[in-house]
Amino acid sequence: MAKKDNEKISKEEAGRKGGEATSKSHNKDNEKMSREEAARKGGEATSKSHDKDFYEKIGKKGGEATSESHDKDFYQENGEKGGQKGGEATAKSHGKDFYEKIGKKGGEATFESHDKDFYKKIGKKGGKANSDGDNN
Secondary structure (H helix, E strand, C coil): CCCCCCCCCCHHHHHHHHHHHHHHHHHHHHHHCCCCHHHHHHHHHHHHCCCCCCHHHHHHHHHHHHHHHHCHHHHHHHHHHHHHHHHHHHHHCCCHHHHHHHHHHHHHHHHCCHHHHHHHHHHHHHHHHHHHHHHC
16 A cells, blocks of 8 residues: 555655665666675775764764663673784784884883873882782
């Protein structure tokens, strides 16, 4: 049964109809496209029509939405997994020189952004931890 022009349809119905129309207009011979292929094509099209600011805004929105729906345990668990995986992959693809270079950069950046009191404070913490046997 056809809907009248002034009748509203649900978001789900509108999405389904839009998806069908897009599928028909973009796929030759009505061949089905995999989700991966559709996502790749969509990503390529989006990257051509949007700049860095667009990606920063959507990244921020996504990060805020994730932080609202997840607790500290989520971040700790995924941070540990991701950090380990990332660290292992980086170690396989980079040598000693890479780590020396990034360590030097990090040290220089820290030095530029902290004063003498910062180094006194962390020095005391390190000394105390070492004397307590925590750093063995």
